[in-house]
Amino acid sequence: MFDISPLDPLVQPIALEAAKVYYKHTYPWFIGLGIHGSAYKGGYIPGCSDIDLKLFLRDEALTPYGELPLEIGQAIQRDLACIDPTPFSYIQTMVLTPGPRGNRPTDWSLPIPGTYHMLAGNIPTREQTEAETLAKCHETLQRARRGIINVSGDLLHHGSGKLERATRFLCTDVWPTLYSYRSVQTGRPFTIWSLPKDQVISQLPEDDEIGRAIRDFHTHAIHYFTQKHTTEGALTVIASGVAFLQLVEQRYQTMTAQQH
Structure with a gap:
C-alpha cells in the first residue's frame, strides 16, 4: 500500500513504519500521506534533519478545536514511540484537511512540484504555481x-x-x-x-x-x-x-x- 521506493534506503524503514502508524489510527478519514524535505530529496544532515510528513484527512476527523481527538493522538504517540528515527532528529507530521476546519498554519504553502512524494493516497489540493x-x-x-x-x-x-x-x-x-x-x-x-x-x-x-x-x-x-x-x-x-x-x-x- 505504501510506496517508499524513491526514498533513500536509510529513510525507507522509518517512513514505512510511521506511515503504518498514521494510517492505522486515521484510516476512516484518510486521503493521503506525503513526505517532503531532505528525507525525500536527499542532502539531510544526520542528527539535525527531520522526516517531514503531511497527513491529509477528511474534515470530519477533527474536533471543534481543529485537531485530532486527544485519544487518537495518544494512541499514535504510543506507536510512534517504538520507532527509532535515527539518523534523523525526529518525525514531524502535520495534519491538513481540504476544508477550513483544521488548524492550518499561517505559513502553509501549497505543495511545490518535484519536492514531495506521496507514500499513499493523494493530495486534495492543487500544486503551487x-x-x-x-x-x-x-x-x-x-x-x-x-x-x-x-x-x-x-x-x-x-x-x-x-x-x-x-x-x-x-x-x-x-x-x-x-x-x-x-x-x-x-x-x-x-x-x-x-x-x-x-x-x-x-x-x-x-x-x-x-x-x-x-x-x-x-x-x-x-x-x-x-x-x-x-x-x-x-x-x-x-x-x-x-x-x-x-x-x-x-x-x-x-x-x-x-x-x-
Missing part, C-alpha cells in the same frame, strides 16, 4: 532578519538543551533562505526547490561572499550535529548562519533597490 512559489521566496527573503533576531534572543537562555534547539531552529531559517535566494536569482523556483541543499550550494560561486558563507555554515552544521555537541560548536554554527542571513538580506535589498 511557479509565480506563487517566487512570491513566497520574496516573502522569505524579506523576513531574513527574523532568524537573526530569534537566535540572538535564544542565546540568553540556558539549560534543557536550549542551545542545541536554537542551533537547529536556525537551520530552519537558513535553508529556506538559501532556496529562496537562489530561486529569485534564477527565476526557476521549481528547479531549485526540487534539489537537495548541497546541489543548491554548489550553484553559488566559491569566490562570492554568500557562496563562502553558506559553505561555512553547511560544514559547521554537519560537524556539530554529527559529533558530540559542544557550546563552541553550536556558537560557530550560529555565527556562520547569522553571517549568511545578513549577507543575503543585504544582497536582496540591493537587488530590489536596483529593480526600482
